[in-house]
Amino acid sequence: MNGFFKFIILLSLLMASDVFAHQPEENLSLQYLKKLVLPDNGIGVREAGSIGEQKSAKFISDEFKKFGYEVTLQSFDFKIKEKTLSSANIVIDTGNTLLPTIIVGAHYDSTAKNKGSFGAIDNGTGVAAMLEIASILVENSPTNFNIRFIAFGAEEVGLVGSKYYVNSLKLEEVANIVGMINFDTIAGGDFVYVHSANSTPYRCTKSDLPYSNSTILRNAVVLASQNQDDEQSQFIVHAESKGYPKGETGPWSDHYAFACAGIPIAYVESTNFTINGEAGFDGYSQTINPLLWDCFDAKTQGACHRESEKKWGQIWHTEYDQLTILETQYPNRIKKQLSNTVATIAKFLLAPNNYLAH
Template identity: 35%
Template sequence: MRKKITISFLAMMFSLLTIVGSATAQTVSYHPSLVHKNGAMAYEHMKYLAYEIGPRVAGSINERKAEEYIESQFKRIGFKTTVQDFTYSRRGTTTQSSNVIAYKPGKSSKQIIVGAHYDSVSVGRGVDDNASGVGILLEVAEVLKNIPTPYSIVFIAFGAEETGLRGSNHYAANMTQKEIENTIGMINMDSLAVGDNMYVYGSAGEAGFIRDQALEIVKKKKLNVGTNPGLNPEYPAGTTGDWSDHAPFKNLGIPYGYLEATNWEIGELDGYDQTVKHGGVWHTGNDSIEFIESEYPGRIQEHLSTFSTLLTDLLKFMNKTNTSK
């Protein structure tokens, strides 16, 4: 009987697998109109990762499902895409994870790396940390697909960030000296959805050109984004700590930019307390769409729209004359 399946039946099954929002990662598609409203496509990617897949602990089946989903989305968009597998040992256990990498040629062979981690902790849904960042990564990649950019762009979804920046460390450690010299900067996105305030950070001194150019866009477009005010002397104004995927690139001497939503004016003034009302939401059971939208109506949509606008313009208009490399 299995050999007698008709062509029409196969066609019907294929159409069912490719409907909008299909539950099969390799065939998920979205209505093209979503890319014309900043943040709308990002929201759908965020929701898929957090709810169709769920918590994405490093090395788990769900992390692999997320990898497959992201790879399929980059390919759907039309990018040359590769998966960089890696393993690491922790507490006597060897874990396998991967980075998903898409390449967009630009006007210059010089490149900028744009990344966000797709793994999460086991509690909550990992909506804020960091399905939100991956949502923006995928949306902006699609928006810019056919737009000439000053630099070539390497979009990377990093695995195993929550267990020690494993994916970004692996990628950075395997860059050649030529690649390092060819990379004018790295932009990281982590936890964009729930924090009271939206921020952009960057390297100290002249190497902070990514942050500075982002703040010029903020001013021009009247976006509600600021930077670390520097109330804590351990984290000078405009910078941040080395706790996310920008750090391995910073250690290579590559200037960084970093998009995040949190609150630097409460708690220990270190950005870990994201909200006045609930403190930190990341790494808790509150990291879900239901909780965030109940407690902060409209915040997710505002943040995704704002960060999408900012990152898109930053990548479109990066000013070569202001770079330090």
């Protein structure tokens, strides 16, 4: 190769790297999110029992397999309006299943297609982060714990997949589970929280096991988030509000069946508990962004006209749960929240005892 050609190649390499330098680096979880939720070059809507949900199940299984994990599919049927539909949980383990096991779970179905939702934050974000963490643990799984990742089907139609999974466990398997981290809508809202189960027990259908409202797992992941570089990346424990104990959450996601089986839970959720929403400061309103309110009153942190407000700052289950809209409204927010949660939870899972002992 002569000097001139070497020069040309060097020059083009420099130009290529310069182009990359000007592109914001895309984390793995954001790439997964796009593949799951973008309707044109991804899967898009993923309602329970639909083709979209099945495509997502295949996508998630294939990614787990690419990492080298052995995938277990747990299929189940459920009924909606007399119609029998099918779904499945997708399960992998990073280590020996006899070791103390920590579960990370995220539902992969979406809902509110009729309202225009593509389930970008609910729960494309949870699945995307789970996949990236599973990829990190391929090389670095802890030796004294097994980490189990579960993508749950049919959450939005009654927590069907997670209830089915917990019901399928033998007592000794339940006893082996240290805790369950639930990822449901982990990015998109104004802040990222982590909750434990309510101190007032959920109404559990399977009542032969003691209910757990243990805060051990919640506190461990809060601790793991503490020395993230900036304060913004730390998990928040929401303040107490009327009828709403500090840091606790209700039974409306996949953690429910685990708490009912006596398993400590930590539920990562992106929302905004400082908003005086439809039912008060309950975290159901996710953002103060005026686009998502008919009229937001900054002074009262709530609707200007409570009687006529329709939007209530909600992203989930609405037309605003689309990645393209959210990226325009909140440039880089989802990417940042995803990478913070991935970093924190991976850090915790790589050395659980460093955080659980406290």
